[in-house]
Amino acid sequence: MNIGIIVASTRPNRFGGQIGDWVMNEAKKRSAAHYTLLDLMEINLPFLDEPKLPAQGDYEHESTKQWAKMIGDQDGFLIVTCEYNHSAPGSLKNALDTLFHEWQNKPVSFVGYGAMGGTRAIEDLTRITTNLDMIPQNSSGKGTHIMLFQNLDENGKFSANAHHVASLAKTLDNLEKWTSILKEVRPKLYT
Template sequence: MTRIGIILGSTRPNRNGEQVARWVLETASRRTDAGFELIDLRDHPLPHLDEPMPPSFGQYQHEHTRQWAETIAAFDGFIIVTPEYNHGIPGVLKNALDYLYAEWNNKAIGFVSYGAVGGARAVEHLRQVAAELQMADVRQQVVLSMITEFENFRVFRPGDYNLRALTTMLDQVIAWSSALAPLRETLKAA
């Protein structure tokens, strides 16, 4: 079965992302066409990139990197839940992405973002990073405004239209993840 990791891309105290990621996981878990698992970056405390070799070499020197690589390698695709900080993504998320290379390659990725303008600029940043990691980003994204989707900017209350966007994004991530599986197998065998 296709495995999709839902990456919670913020480690801030009192983060709103946890509510959002749980909504994504609960919604996705009702499906029967893929398995879903939450990957909370708090559970993977990576120091600032400290590997002596570029990740594309795959020569990881540190145990924390090898454990992170093992976690990411186990999935066929990903959904990143991210806030927008200063028109970009959280540093901890960028660091987690930068640690690895081959483990991200030829996997699908979708985005759920939140912020003053729905986190749209953070997703634009993520699309550039995903392209360099040879990931296939899907078109549909879920954009959650702090003004309309969060009561008092703290309690997540998604509208029904968000569920439609999430369902479409999940459809796309699963389809692309499945379609890319033979490519990953071919490259692994080479």
């Protein structure tokens, strides 16, 4: 089964790159799923520029078709998100808004970082992904939250501690379980 790790921040000098790399390195040590890094900074999606509604699935632009293939190939997702003004960054909202069916009936878990571990961004993402017919994993203990400003070394680098590693392992255990279950039943859920 395939799980996409989406790194949301596209900001120059972002912390998201360091955290995305750490998450990807931990994920690569596991054998139950094949993990792919989907970095929105590299993918550089335009703002939604399709004439038809995403739910129609009839994409005109090559950039949308490529994004649809990247997401369609995955069975589940781990979103690595920052928090901007108590919500998710616009880059991520746009990436979610651009598609519909490719997200549907797939689980999504979260790694959040920020002053409060990205919790307010993740609350919003729980509503947004629910409308995309995803199955968000956001009850207590199901995600990983990094209190950014308490976990930087003197050079401003993020260094994961034992709590982060254990929390991410739990997040991935749960995500792999749901990804496996939904991969099996997904064909029956389409009407």
